[in-house]
Amino acid sequence: MKRTPMSQSSMPVSEPPAPATPRRLPVIQRSFGQTNRTDTWWAFPLLVIVVFGGFVIYSTWAAFQNAHYTFGNYLSPFYSPEIFGDSGHAWFGPKPGWWPGFIPFSPALLILWAPGGFRFTCYYYRGAYYKAFWGDPPSCAVGEPRKSYWGEQTLPLILQNVHRYFMYLALIFLVLLAHDVWDALWFADAAGKMHFGIGVGTLVLALNVILLGGYTFGCHSFRHMIGGKCDEVSTATFGSKVYDCASCLNQRHMVWAWCSLFWVAFADIYVRLCSMGIWHDLHWSIS
Ligand code: FES
16 A cells, blocks of 8 residues: 655654753852762872972972982982982083082982972872862862862963973983983993893892883873874874874873882982991892
8 A cells, every 4th residue: 555655844843852951060169178978088189298208308308318319320319310410420510610509419310300290280289289289179078168260371370281281391401311211221330341231220220210211201291292283193293003002001191100219208318318328239240
């Protein structure tokens, strides 16, 4: 049987749905620290204060020491590169004569601003220390100490956008620290002749470069630079595989951030305590 198509005019006309009335959710203004959360939301900000704050205090103290930063061919990462200084690692010899007498001198003070700036402006750390140190907010759904949103579009926090430039410097530091690992593979005998070998300190410095590499190559700015800025990642200069690697590291950026922070401090402590004769480095070399 042949069916006649239903004409448009005979079709039942349904009423268009009435536009939904926008509902405004009430903004709950909580006082500082007030929350309905029952979990231990305060534990992580507290940990950040202790660990990050402890790192800042220790690294500042270590930077001002200007002593015990080398042991044999090991060089503390806090002092690398040693541009001017008294050790054999110094590029241009001891403290220059033009250095103002009223400013304390240490090779670390000449260079630590770069890796320090990289870490301080890191997108991950910003989230962590904003919460921990000035409660902005202390945690999700926890009352803030202020009513307005500061954002990062005005001074001083707009300066955090220099992160990408610190990232370029961090890449250079990675190369320099890797060169320190190479230096740490050579050991002098009693006659001063160098022998290829490996020591516990070599492994400590090598792991430092690996962890800093995982942190730097997972950086949001690095990921943007090598592919994120392209409309098609496959057209990126280094290809999509490199971008995928950076994305993979980026997913664990927080873990890389904390592990590399801990280990760079430990590497300085290791070299320092060996230099002071408190720890004894074990090494094996080919004679
Ligand atoms: Fe963390 Fe760049 S975002 S190092």
